[in-house]
Every structure is written in C-alpha cells, then in structure tokens.
Amino acid sequence: xxxxxxxxxxxxxKKSVVYQIYPRSFMDSNGDGIGDIQGIIEKLDYLRLLGAxxxxxxxxxxxxxxxxxxxxxxxxxxxxxxGTMADFDQMLTEVxxxxxxxxxxxxxxHTSDEHIWFVESKKSKDNPYRxxxxxxxxxEGQEPNNWGSVFGGSAWQYDETTDEYYLHLFSKxxxxxxxxxxxxxxEVYNMMKFWLxxxxxxxxxxxxxxxxxxxxxPDGDKRKGQLYGDGGRYFMNGxxxxxFLQEMNQEVLSKYPVMTVGEMPGAAPEDAVLYTDPERxxxxxxxxxxxxxxxxxxxxxxxxxxxxLVELKENLAKWQTALHNKGWNSLYWNNHDQPRIVSRFGDxxxxxxxxxxMLAACLHFMQGTPYIYQGEEIGMTNVKFTSLDDYxxxxxxxxxxxxxxxxxxxxxxxxSIYGKGRDNARTPMQWDSTDNAGFTTGTPWIKVNxxxxxxxxxxxxxxxxxxxxxxxxxxxLRKEMDIxxxxxFELLLKDHSQLFVYERKLYDERLLVVCNFSGxxxxxxxxxxxxxxxxxxxxxxxxxxxxxxxxRPYEVIVLKNS
Numbered sequence: 001x002x003x004x005x006x007x008x009x010x011x012x013x014k015k016s017v018v019y020q021i022y023p024r025s026f027m028d029s030n031g032d033g034i035g036d037i038q039g040i041i042e043k044l045d046y047l048r049l050l051g052a053x054x055x056x057x058x059x060x061x062x063x064x065x066x067x068x069x070x071x072x073x074x075x076x077x078x079x080x081x082x083g084t085m086a087d088f089d090q091m092l093t094e095v096x097x098x099x100x101x102x103x104x105x106x107x108x109x110h111t112s113d114e115h116i117w118f119v120e121s122k123k124s125k126d127n128p129y130r131x132x133x134x135x136x137x138x139x140e141g142q143e144p145n146n147w148g149s150v151f152g153g154s155a156w157q158y159d160e161t162t163d164e165y166y167l168h169l170f171s172k173x174x175x176x177x178x179x180x181x182x183x184x185x186x187e188v189y190n191m192m193k194f195w196l197x198x199x200x201x202x203x204x205x206x207x208x209x210x211x212x213x214x215x216x217x218p219d220g221d222k223r224k225g226q227l228y229g230d231g232g233r234y235f236m237n238g239x240x241x242x243x244f245l246q247e248m249n250q251e252v253l254s255k256y257p258v259m260t261v262g263e264m265p266g267a268a269p270e271d272a273v274l275y276t277d278p279e280r281x282x283x284x285x286x287x288x289x290x291x292x293x294x295x296x297x298x299x300x301x302x303x304x305x306x307x308x309l310v311e312l313k314e315n316l317a318k319w320q321t322a323l324h325n326k327g328w329n330s331l332y333w334n335n336h337d338q339p340r341i342v343s344r345f346g347d348x349x350x351x352x353x354x355x356x357x358m359l360a361a362c363l364h365f366m367q368g369t370p371y372i373y374q375g376e377e378i379g380m381t382n383v384k385f386t387s388l389d390d391y392x393x394x395x396x397x398x399x400x401x402x403x404x405x406x407x408x409x410x411x412x413x414x415x416s417i418y419g420k421g422r423d424n425a426r427t428p429m430q431w432d433s434t435d436n437a438g439f440t441t442g443t444p445w446i447k448v449n450x451x452x453x454x455x456x457x458x459x460x461x462x463x464x465x466x467x468x469x470x471x472x473x474x475x476x477l478r479k480e481m482d483i484x485x486x487x488x489f490e491l492l493l494k495d496h497s498q499l500f501v502y503e504r505k506l507y508d509e510r511l512l513v514v515c516n517f518s519g520x521x522x523x524x525x526x527x528x529x530x531x532x533x534x535x536x537x538x539x540x541x542x543x544x545x546x547x548x549x550x551x552r553p554y555e556v557i558v559l560k561n562s
Contacts, residue, residue, distance in 0.1 A: 013202075013259040013284055014328065014485050017364075017475045018103070018371045019052035022336045023060055023082055024068060025428045026374055028440035035428070035439070037083035037091050046457065048098045050377060050468065051475035054259065055095060056103045056204050058336055060088065064114050066173040067151075067394055068426075070105075070206060071112040075191045092199055101201035103259060108188050109207045110174040117187075118175050125162050132184045133175050134167035136217065146219045148228025152398035155231070167217075169210060169235065171394055179211045179244055189251045196252070202259035205283065208245070209264040209275075212238030223299065230299065236266035242274065245282040254281065261330055261369075262286045269322035276327030285330040285369060291315045292338055295345075295419070302399055302416040307345055309517045313500050317491040320366055324488060329368030333359060334376045339424035343382035347519055347554060352379050352455075355554035357470045357542035362500055362515045364474040365558060367489060374429050377471040378460045382424040383449045386414070392446045393422045432458035465544075473540065483509050492529060498522050499551070501529055510561040512536060516551040524549040536561050 027039030037060065047055065059069035062077040069079065078085050095102045111118055120129035136144035136156075143156035144165055149172075156165040157172040167176045177184055192203070213235045220229030245262075253260060260283040262275060267286055275282050294311050297303035323329050333341035342348050346355030356379035364370050385391060388400055396417055403413050418424075423446060430452040431438030437452035449455075460468035478484050487506035493499055498518040504511040512532050516522050524530050530549040536559035538546050546557055 011284075012257075013054070013369055015479055016053035016101075016259070016369055017051065017478060018054040018056050018369060019047055019050065020056045020058065020335055020371055020373045022058045022374060022426060024058075024445060025426050025439070027429060027431070028442065028444075031440060031442040032081070033440050033442040033444045034081045036081065037078070037087040041087075041091050041094050044094055044098055044100075048100065049461075049472070050372075051472050051479075052100060052372065054101045054103055054201065056371070057105065059105045059107060061107075064112055064173065066112070066171050068392075070107055071110070071171065071174045072107055073112040073114045074116075076194055089198070096199070101259070103202040103204055103261075104195055104200050105206055106192065106203035106208070107206040108177060109210045110168065110170060110176045113173045113175055117184075121175075122159055122161055122166070125164070131181045132178055134178050134213070134217070135162070135164045136167070137164055145217050145231065146222060146229035147217075147231035147234075148220075148226070151395045152402045154228060167213075169207075176213075177211070179213075179240070180215065185244070185247065189248065192248075192252045196256045196258065201257075203261075205260065205262045207265065208262040208283075209237050209241055209267055209271075209286075210235050212241040212244055214238060232266055237264070237271055242280070242282065245275070246280065249281045249283075260284045265289050269319055272319070272323060272329075273326050276323065278327075285328045287330050287332065287335075288319060290319075301420050302403075302413075304416060304419045309497055309500060310495060312345070313491060313494060316366070317489065317494070317502070320368075320489040320491075324367060329366070330371060331363050331366055331368040332371040332373070333363055334373035334425060335371065336373070336425050337422050338373075339420055339422075340380055340382045341376070342379055343424070344419075345517070348379075348381040351519055351554045352381065353467060354542055354552075356467045358515050358517070358554045358556040360467070360471055360474055361540060361542070361556045361558060362513065364478065365484060365504065365511060365513045366502075367485065367487065367504075370474075370478070372471065373425065377468050378430065378457055379455060379467045380427075380430060381449065381451060381455065382418060383427050383447075384414075384418050385423075385447060388414075390447050391417065391421065391423050393426065396421045396423060430456040432456050470542065477540070481511075482506060483511055487511070493526055499524070508561075510536075511539070512559040514551065514557045514559075516553065516555045519553045521553065522551045524551065532559060532561075533557065 024035050026035040027043050028035050029038035060078055060082045061072045062074035062079050063069045063072050078088050092102055117129050117132045120127050121133050143154050147155035149155045150170050155169055158165050168174050169176055218234055220231035222229040262283045264286045272286050275286050295307040297305055319329055341359055342352055342356045346359050400413050427449045428439035428444050433453045433456055436444050437448045460466040483504050483506040487504040490503045492501040500515040500517055502513050533549050539560045540558040542556050
C-alpha cells in the first residue's frame with residue numbers, strides 16, 4: 001500500500017466502534033489450548049454481526065511470552081503458537097473483505113531481552129546497540145536509582161557481563177528502549193511502515209507516554225512502607241514525549257489513513273488535549289486510567305476500596321468536557337489489563353444482564369470512540385480461582401509472592417486478585433456450553449470461567465433480548481445519530497449516589513441518559529429530569545417496559561426529545 005498525504009479531517013474512527021481481541025484467549029483452531037489467528041478468522045462473521053468496525057489485536061508478534069506477547073522478540077514475525085505470516089495476511093484480507101479494519105498493538109517502550117537488539121546490547125559497552133537501552137553503573141553497591149518495576153521488585157537488573165544494570169519498568173525480561181537514540185527511533189519507524197504497507201489500519205500504542213524518560217533518572221518519591229520509589233513523574237509524559245510523537249507522526253503516521261490510540265497511564269485531561277489536538281499531529285485519542293483507579297487506594301491497585309458513583313461521574317464528566325471540540329476521547333470499561341466491568345461496577349448476579357446493558361449504554365452514549373473487549377458483549381464475569389496455581393499473569397504472581405513475604409494472608413491477597421487481577425479478563429472466550437466453552441478441543445492455557453454453561457455467545461445469539469443484541473443496537477445508533485459523536489455533554493444530578501444522569505445536545509436535538517447504578521428501585525425526585533422522563537420519546541431501555549420516574553435495579557432509560 002502506497003503512503004499518501006492526508007488531511008486532518010480524515011476521521012473515520014470517530015463513528016467507529018472497536019472490538020479488542022486477546023488472541024491467546026479468543027478461539028483455538030488446532031486444539032493446542034491456545035487461541036490463534038485461524039481461530040480469529042473463524043469468528044469474524046460473529047464480529048461483523050455485532051457491528052464492530054475495527055478490530056484491535058493484542059500482540060501476535062514472536063515472543064517468549066513472559067508477559068503474554070508484550071515482550072517482543074521479533075517485531076516482524078508472528079508467534080508460532082498463533083500461526084504464520086501467511087495466516088496473518090489471510091486474516092487481514094478477511095477482515096477487510098467484511099468492511100472492517102485492523103489495528104495492531106505497537107509495543108515500543110520495551111522489547112524482550114531475547115530481541116536481537118538487546119542480545120547485542122549486553123555484549124559490551126561499545127557494542128553499536130548498547131545505547132538502544134538504558135545501561136547504568138550501580139550506585140554505592142546498589143541499583144542506579146530507587147525505582148520500582150510495575151510488576152514488583154526493582155526496575156533495574158544487574159548484568160555481570162559488563163558490570164552494569166539495565167532499566168526495565170515492567171518485567172526483567174522487558175528492557176526499556178532508549179528513545180533518546182535517533183537510530184533506535186528510525187528502526188521503530190521502519191518497523192511501523194512494514195505493517196502499514198501490509199495494509200493494517202492503525203496502532204494501539206502500549207504505554208506510549210513512557211518512552212521519554214528524564215535523562216538524569218532521579219530517585220522517585222518513596223512512601224512509608226514501600227520498598228521502592230515511585231519514579232512515575234520522571235518517565236510518564238516525559239520531557240520529549242510530544243517531540244517523539246510528532247516525529248513519529250511526520251515520519252510515518254501522516255502518510256497513511258490510520259487510527260491511533262495511545263495507552264497513557266498518568267495522563268490528565270490537560271495532557272490529553274495536547275496529545276489529541278488534531279493541529280498538533282500526535283495521536284487521535286488516548287486511554288486514560290483515572291476512572292479505572294477509583295476502586296483502589298492511590299498508588300496501589302491491589303488495595304481495594306468501595307466504588308463510589310459520585311467519583312466516577314465527576315471523573316467521566318471532566319474528560320467529556322475537557323476534550324469536547326479540542327481532542328477526542330476513547331471510551332472503555334474493559335480490556336486485557338482490567339477486570340470485568342459487570343463484576344466491578346455492576347452486579348454479576350442476580351442483575352448481570354440488566355447491569356451489563358446499563359453499563360454499556362452509559363458509556364456508548366458519551367462522546368468518543370467506544371472499545372468493546374472480547375466477552376463484554378455477552379456479559380462475561382470475573383473468576384475466582386482458589387489456588388494461585390490456576391493464575392498465569394506475571395503481575396498477579398509477583399504481587400502474591402511479594403505480599404506473602406510482607407505478612408499478608410492468602411485470603412487477603414486472593415481477595416485483591418478477585419477484584420483487580422488481570423486474569424479476570426484473560427479466561428477463554430465463552431462460545432458455547434460444550435467442554436471448555438467451545439474455545440478449544442484441548443486443555444486451555446488458562447482455566448475457563450465455570451459460568452460458561454450459562455454465559456456464552458451461542459445462548460446470547462439465540463436470545464433476542466440478550467446483552468449481545470443490546471450492544472448491536474448501541475453500535476447502530478452511534479452510526480445513525482450525529483448527536484452521539486458531535487453533541488455537547490452535561491452532567492445532571494452530580495451528587496446523586498445511585499443515579500448517573502447526563503444530557504447530550506446538538507442544535508435542537510437532545511438525548512437524556514438515566515442510569516441506575518444500584519440494585520434498588522430509585523425514585524427520580526428532580527423535577528426537570530422527571531418531566532423529561534414523562535414527556536420525551538424512549539429511544540432505548542434495558543427492561544421490556546419503561547416506567548416513569550421510578551427506576552428499577554440497574555435500569556437504564558435513554559430518551560430523545562420529541
């Protein structure tokens with residue numbers, strides 16, 4: 001595919017809905033227990049039926065799988081367990097034949113320690129690849145600074161070959177790339193062109209706002225009781241991040257009709273405005289984490305705290321307002337790093353169906369590009385494995401061992417894992433009620449959620465009132481109604497502890513979205529909202545009948561002015 005110059009108004013992604021596939025857990029075609037590319041091809045018609053416009057594919061590159069594919073050994077080869085490059089090319093063709101687009105994961109903050117760049121880099125201090133990574137001498141017999149890894153332990157690993165340490169913000173098998181090196185940047189841009197020239201339609205950029213580090217690598221702030229310092233302010237939204245992204249855009253992205261979304265922990269709305277302002281030519285949208293951290297204590301995702309609706313409303317409204325007519329929001333509840341939303345902010349029993357639909361509508365009527373994570377459209381839930389042996393996630397296992405050493409009980413730690421562990425999202429997709437949920441004829445790489453007999457895609461497709469068809473309707477409405485993508489946003493009843501109510505406005509058109517986030521009946525006492533509930537046309541609801549000013553448990557009503 002030839003590169004071409006584009007205008008900044010080529011914004012097909014604003015009307016699009018993205019479906020994320022986690023390949024290892026999506027569909028296994030050959031019975032080895034691991035999802036693969038041929039399995040994805042088998043299920044493309046299912047995604048087309050749902051109405052998805054874009055598939056975001058989590059990494060399928062060659063990898064030793066220390067972090068399930070986010071540790072890349074070769075950016076231009078396919079992981080053997082997933083298939084071949086010919087399989088990939090076939091999948092891309094099949095996606096495009098169905099009128100859908102394919103977005104790849106771009107993981108360029110770090111590589112695998114088995115990548116040829118790193119293999120060379122560690123050989124000697126004068127190796128041409130040495131400066132592709134961060135190498136530093138120890139300090140007084142200790143690591144170069146006090147930063148902790150996101151996955152636990154120090155962010156530095158000693159290597160005796162050259163008597164120096166290398167930086168790894170994630171696993172020790174994921175050394176961080178040094179973006180200060182222009183040769184490294186050119187290598188990354190060439191790799192991006194390789195995939196774009198194949199015809200892919202964009203990138204989701206893994207922790208992309210971490211690629212610019214403060215070159216001094218200073219010690220981070222250390223909280224009481226913590227083993228390591230928090231270096232976040234020295235490597236998130238760093239000093240040259242906008243320069244690097246603008247260069248990437250100029251050298252690569254501006255030449256293709258693509259969609260880009262940057263995963264950016266620690267980015268606030270004012271950062272997002274800069275990253276996503278079309279005039280600045282950086283990325284189309286970012287993933288924020290603020291709303292995903294509201295049920296944890298600050299700085300520690302494993303320290304759970306009760307979810308409070310008022311905080312969620314305030315946060316989402318802040319993002320909706322800050323980016324309106326300036327940048328663009330991404331909208332998500334779930335992904336491969338987050339537990340299942342119906343178990344988190346909803347009620348996975350007895351109001352699983354109602355709360356899943358309510359949460360979907362609450363999100364999809366906001367301004368931004370919605371992301372659906374595999375299984376979300378059928379209401380898949382968190383899982384509670386009792387043994388640590390049944391978990392596969394490196395972050396979860398490291399945290400368990402670290403906390404046991406600090407004196408936490410098994411029960412305390414497992415409760416944190418049940419609430420926030422990443423494997424909640426990674427259990428196999430539940431296709432039907434046969435063995436292993438129809439995911440594999442072999443032994444799955446991670447256990448299937450035991451609720452698959454009740455919750456599966458086959459059952460959803462056979463039920464006209466299922467969560468699946470509710471999502472299908474939401475996707476259709478986004479395509480049909482400009483107010484959803486263009487309208488302004490106003491939060492109503494901001495202090496109400498059970499109702500999330502907001503209004504969208506475009507010219508004379510108005511949508512009112514009323515969501516009950518509780519398992520109780522709630523009377524709408526606000527006169528203005530109550531009047532609209534009585535007089536406006538019901539566009540969508542998650543109960544068969546719609547009442548007036550009394551909302552049933554987890555009810556959502558979307559109204560349009562007459």
